[in-house]
Amino acid sequence: SYPTSLHIEEVSASIVRSHRETTQYRPEELQALRWKVFSREEIHTYQSKSVDEMWQHCAVRLTDAVQYVVEFAKRIPGFRQLCQNDQIALLKSGSMEVVLVRMSRMFNTENNTVFFDGKFAGTELFKSLSCGDLIAAVFDFAHNLCALRLTEQQMAVFTALVLLNADRPCLEDRERVQRVRRDVELALSHILLRDNQESLLHKLYQRVPVLKSLCALHMEKLRWFRQLYPLTVHSLFPPLYKELFG
Numbered sequence: 001s002y003p004t005s006l007h008i009e010e011v012s013a014s015i016v017r018s019h020r021e022t023t024q025y026r027p028e029e030l031q032a033l034r035w036k037v038f039s040r041e042e043i044h045t046y047q048s049k050s051v052d053e054m055w056q057h058c059a060v061r062l063t064d065a066v067q068y069v070v071e072f073a074k075r076i077p078g079f080r081q082l083c084q085n086d087q088i089a090l091l092k093s094g095s096m097e098v099v100l101v102r103m104s105r106m107f108n109t110e111n112n113t114v115f116f117d118g119k120f121a122g123t124e125l126f127k128s129l130s131c132g133d134l135i136a137a138v139f140d141f142a143h144n145l146c147a148l149r150l151t152e153q154q155m156a157v158f159t160a161l162v163l164l165n166a167d168r169p170c171l172e173d174r175e176r177v178q179r180v181r182r183d184v185e186l187a188l189s190h191i192l193l194r195d196n197q198e199s200l201l202h203k204l205y206q207r208v209p210v211l212k213s214l215c216a217l218h219m220e221k222l223r224w225f226r227q228l229y230p231l232t233v234h235s236l237f238p239p240l241y242k243e244l245f246g
């Protein structure tokens with residue numbers, strides 16, 4: 001049955017509420033923080049960390065963000081009704097994508113810095129990761145998305161769509177995921193129409209393949225890192241990070 005517009009309104013209201021409840025930092029807090037950058041000494045300290053130390057540090061920070069995305073997913077209308085296997089499959093392939101989309105809210109396009117450990121950091125701070133290409137791609141993506149200046153409502157519904165992808169591998173009931181996704185697709189179109197920003201829809205869908213390749217690059221770098229430092233990953237990486245990306 002075709003959903004009523006009231007139902008679509010309820011779906012978007014519920015997703016926006018869940019987004020607000022599962023983002024650690026509100027936009028106004030980020031505004032206040034955005035000019036808090038690291039000193040030269042602090043940057044030097046991060047750059048002096050060993051590869052495994054810095055990787056572990058970043059994995060712990062990112063897992064912080066991922067936990068909130070898991071909570072957000074559970075509150076998307078229909079997500080909990082999917083079978084366990086499909087919920088996990090969608091989170092395994094989609095949670096880092098949502099972290100990267102949300103990262104654009106914590107990005108300052110004026111000095112090309114991203115929120116990290118309480119302040120805003122430039123790419124040079126991550127030098128000791130030995131992943132210059134991954135960091136450059138993460139910053140490029142965040143910069144591009146930040147420049148679209150999505151509202152919190154647009155961001156909320158877009159991230160729900162990123163998670164509800166019926167083409168993900170290992171799904172048992174694709175049709176079910178597609179049905180849940182359809183209402184969220186209608187909600188995004190409805191919000192962009194209301195905001196008089198239909199052109200954003202095309203721009204957002206254009207970013208999805210880039211997001212996919214970014215996450216593939218992250219997994220490739222993690223495999224490279226795990227080969228060099230198996231013990232660090234095994235005993236010092238957060239379990240959730242290993243479960244979702246390992």
Ligand SMILES: COc1ccc2c(n1)CCN(C(C)=O)[C@H]2C(=O)Nc1ccc(OCc2ccccc2OC)cc1
Pocket residue numbers: 024055058059061062063064065099102103104106114115116117118126129135138218
């Ligand atoms: C929801 O959006 C966000 C965005 C940022 C943050 C948060 N929430 C809350 C937690 N947080 C804290 C506590 O700093 C921020 C964070 O993790 N920042 C951060 C971490 C790593 C970075 O680059 C390294 C890297 C990037 C991609 C893949 C692997 C990587 O390294 C192995 C860059 C920035």
